[in-house]
Each structure stands twice: as C-alpha cells, then as structure tokens.
Amino acid sequence: MSPASRDWTKSAKRWVVKVGSALITDDGRSIDESVIGALVSELTLLRETGCEVLLVSSGAVAAGLLRLGATERPSELHELQAAAAVGQSALLRRYEEAFAANGLMVAQVLLGHDDVLARDRYLNARAALKTLLSHGVVPVINENDTVVTDEIRFGDNDTLAALVANLVDADVLVLLTDQAGLFDADPRTNADAKLIEHAQAQDESLDAVAGAGGVLGRGGMVTKLRAARLAARSGTETVIVAGREPQVLTRIAKGEGLGSWLESGSAPENARRQWLASLVTFRGVVEIDDGAVEVLKGSGRSLLPVGVKSVSGDFARGDVLLCRDAQGREVARGLSNYNACEVAQIMGLSSRSIAEILGYGGEPELIHRDNLVLL
Secondary structure, X not given: OOXXXXXXXXXXXXXXXXXXXXXXXXXXXXXXXXXHHXXXXXXXXXXXXXXXXXXXXXXXXXHHHHHOOOOOOOOOHHHHHHXXXXXXXXXXHHHHHHHHOOOOOEEEEEEXXXXXXXXXXXXXXXXXXXXXXXXXXXXXXXXXXXXXXXXXXXXXXXXXXXXXXXXXXXXXXXEEEOOOOOEOOOOOOOOOOOEOOEEEOOOOHHXXXXXXXXXXXXXXXXXXXXXXXXXXXXXXEEEEEEXXXXXXXXXXXXXXXXXXXXXXOOOOOOHHHHXXXXXXXXXXXXXXXXXXXXXXXXXXXXXXXXXXXXXXXXXXXXXXEEEEOOOOOEEEEEEOOOOHHHHHHHOOOOHHHHHHHXXXXXXXXXXXXXXXXXX
16 A cells, blocks of 8 residues: 555654564563663653653563473463562562653553443543642653453453543554564565555455464464554554664654554544453354444444344343344444343344333343443
C-alpha cells in the first residue's frame, strides 16, 4: 500500500508506547540496559516537547526467570507468577533510575482484567492514569502477572497497551517490536515481501495476512493488529515499528514514515463502548442470523431476540454476551437484558411475544445498542 503523510504525529500530545520482552531482555539473555537507556531518553525528549507519555513494558517474567537462574520457561503457573514478582521489581528499578537521571518521576501501575470487568473500576483506572499525567509522572504499566490466571488475563501486552490508549484517550500508540513493521508476506521466507506503510486498522484484507499460517500469527503481529483495532475505538492511531531503530520515537514524532501506520479511520467511541470493547471474558455466546448481522453493522441498531438462532453459556442479566454469525465470526459483544434460560425461550421470536412467553414484560431488545459494540 502507498504511504500516507505522517504529519499528524507532529500534533500528537498523548503517547502510549509499548515495548516487548524480546527487546527489554535482549531476547531473554538479560535486562538490556542500552535499550532501556535509549527508550527513556526518547520518552524524555517527547516530554520536553510538551507531550504526555505512558510506557507499557513487558519483560517482568523474563527478567525474573533470569534472576532466579532458570534455564527454560516453566509451565507451572505459580512458577511464572513468582518470576513475575521477582522480575517486576528489578525492571521497575531500572526504569526508575533511568528516568530519575532525566529528572522524571515514574509510577508503577499493575492492571488486571478485573480492573476493567466492572465499569466503575475501569473509570477509576482511567482517572488514576490521567491524574498521574497531570502531575508530570510517567506511568510504567504492566499486567499484574503475579496474581493473574490464564482465564482472566489480557493475553498479551499489546492488548493491554491498546486498553491503556482507550483509558487515556491517547493520540498515538507505538508498538515497539523486533520487526520493521507489518508486511504483506513473511519477509523471512519471501524476498518480495513489502512493508505495509499505511492501512486502515479495520481493513479486512489484513486478516488474510494474520491467518493461522500467516506472517502475523508466526511473528506475533496478529495481536498487534487486534490492538490497533481496539485502540482505534478511542481515535488512537497505531504505529508498529522496530524498537531498535535509532531515535525511533523522535523520528516518528517528526513525521517520518517509519514502520506501519494503522489508521483509526473513525471518530472516537464513547467511554462505555470503549469499556465494552476492552473486555476479554464473556459469559455466553449467541449465534445471530444474517439479517441481524446486517442490521447491527449497517444501521447500528439493537439486537432483538428474533435475530438469535442459538445460545450457549450460563449467564445472568447484565453479563457480557458474544455475538457470532453463522460462520462463527465474532460480530459484536454487549450486555444482555435477559439470562440464559430466558434467551433460550425467546430467541427467534418477535419482541411482542416476550411477555407472553416469560410471563412478564421486559425490554424489547436482547442487547440495547447503547450497551453493544461491534468487533
């Protein structure tokens, strides 16, 4: 795809920067002081131009395993949690020392999925981060790996970084990786692979590259594509770029076309829909027919019981439902107005039949449009 002007970066004032484990720990050998030093210098320069910065840093588990003398990554959850506890303190100390040398204060922020599952906690996290920024503090953010379980984790720090972008209404999300950006083929096996310099985050053609056998899946880029789409909900632009590129953030801020820019392409959604989009877990699944899919995507209307073909899961009123089409593709998610047993009774029926079937009146919508977000 042809490049587009990056002049918008010159006016970006709130930056979320995510750095991965491979960069921070020198591919698992040790905490790379040179990478941390260069990154902190770049973030400091952004601050000096009047920008606010938030850093999402992986590497706690890897750093902890190194300090504990582990020769390979354990599979036991408690061992990984112990490594995270040991590594997080070591990692934060490095950041604290590096930022202090530049006259900046940092704050450790550990987030878990519980912090966004309830909307009041989501809003509390949002307020806390914005307050830190107002005091000139640089938040250093990671998932709370010490206590998190596989069932409730974000899954990767790309997703966490996108969530942070939503929380603070960031202008730009930079995902620093060990690749030059997003390619249209695997550059390791295809000499003709081209860097995708610019694309819309919602461009469905990118999914073909991100398939199970594609370069995105093998290279970890599939999570970055998902992150860009989540970040786009707050109007945040995403840049995927090589973290070892010299002066990478400064050059991006000056409008240089480094890496891959995935454009948000739409106005920011309200905080409630951003919150819904951020949720990783859901309690039930409904399959909806083609007509319902068209109505949701084309008209932005509510999901009615008549459009539901099947339901699974044990959920209550107010729980999150995932909506899938007949091919199993995720279409939307939202808060259910009915529990699982009630949905099983009213699915496929007109809303006018709800009172007769259930014996009491209720909302005509299974999921109201205000409580629904497209995926």
